[in-house]
Amino acid sequence: MPAYEYTCSACQHQEVRITGIDDHTVTCSVCGQVMERKMDVASLLASYLAPQQPAPAAT
Numbered sequence: 264m265p266a267y268e269y270t271c272s273a274c275q276h277q278e279v280r281i282t283g284i285d286d287h288t289v290t291c292s293v294c295g296q297v298m299e300r301k302m303d304v305a306s307l308l309a310s311y312l313a314p315q316q317p318a319p320a321a322t
């Protein structure tokens with residue numbers, strides 16, 4: 264299951280939730296407002312920039 268970082272649009276509280284792809288409604292545990300999924304820019308960038316590492320040769 265993928266984990267996503269959510270930010271509350273009301274109080275800016277941030278939580279990491281493990282959600283299904285159709286789980287659109289995540290509510291803030293602090294204020295109860297709907298939280299918005301935040302793109303994890305750091306990991307996104309890291310995965311984009313990371314060199315493709317070939318499997319280590321067994322020879």
Ligand SMILES: [Zn+2]
Pocket residue numbers: 271272273274275276291292293294295296
């Ligand atoms: Zn909140």
